[in-house]
Amino acid sequence: MAYGNTTLAKGSDGDEVVELQMRLAGFRGTVPDGDFGPGTELQVVKFQQDYMKRDAPDGVVDDATFAAIEQFAADQPIDFGSLACPCSRCDGFGQGRFEGEYRAGKPHVEAYHLYEYPGVHKMLLWAVRALKFYLPQYNFVINSGYRCAENNKMKNRTSTNHHGKAIDLDVPLGPGEDRRDDMRRCEEIRGLLVERSAAQVGWSAADRKSLEPANIAPTWIHYDVRSYRRKYLADGYFCISSEQLDRPSA
Ligand SMILES: [Zn+2]
Known part of the structure; x- marks a missing residue:
């Protein structure tokens, strides 16, 4: 499965999770081990709270969260x-x-x-x-x-x-x-x-x-x-x- 095509949540694993962990490195942050545990869930919650301004962050990487991560990257180009x-x-x-x-x-x-x-x-x-x-x-x-x-x-x-x-x-x-x-x-x-x-x-x-x-x-x-x-x-x-x-x- 390619990153962005499938909902990711606690218990997910693999290369898509590695990609997610890298992208959210600055929101708490874990190592890129591909294991969506409590640390990765906290990364997603922080991103949903702080960047997406969600009142009820759920730690689940749905389509809206994937899109917000893309927007976050576009907002902050690297020279x-x-x-x-x-x-x-x-x-x-x-x-x-x-x-x-x-x-x-x-x-x-x-x-x-x-x-x-x-x-x-x-x-x-x-x-x-x-x-x-x-x-x-x-x-x-x-x-x-x-x-x-x-x-x-x-x-x-x-x-x-x-x-x-x-x-x-x-x-x-x-x-x-x-x-x-x-x-x-x-x-x-x-x-x-x-x-x-x-x-x-x-x-x-x-x-x-x-x-x-x-x-x-x-x-x-x-x-x-x-x-x-x-x-x-x-x-x-x-x-x-x-x-x-x-x-x-x-
Ligand atoms: Zn050189």
Whole structure:
């Protein structure tokens, strides 16, 4: 069954549910495991409450809910130009190198994985859409999207999180605002991502979307999926264009 053709509800499973879980990543949010349990039901309820303004959200993905998810995507276009790597040596999203290789002398965990993933993780981008929906008063810009190994070498960076697993967002200062306003706003945004999107500050729990704490990212929002287990970082979860992001994979 293709995504969008069949009603989905508690007990449903399969690739259509994976697609749904990705699309609602910013409304609470689960991992894309294809199992429509209580966590996924809560995602649907939150979406029906907050986006669809339903008085009686039922957690069932019917035709109207599918249509609303399409509208939500259309409301919040993602600018892949600003996500692309600025190195001018790759095509914008790395060269697919270094899979299974890690930084010398470091444990074999995702934070040190050198793989240039094939695009940006879809869950992050859907979560950014929800963030923009919840905070329409802020003009979010993507400061850093993909930064491949070449770009890291040029900039003497050792972090590989921006090989498709991280995005840095910023809200430009308004008239008369200073750094303290910026820091306060970033704290507010992180708080909202924790509450609405089930993100964590730091990386202690597996399979949660993560935010860098204020001492690392005082005046921007760093959002990543590096604490996901490898199975949720499969190549198919990454995308390089709006068409790939919005095209149901099931
Ligand atoms: Zn590059």
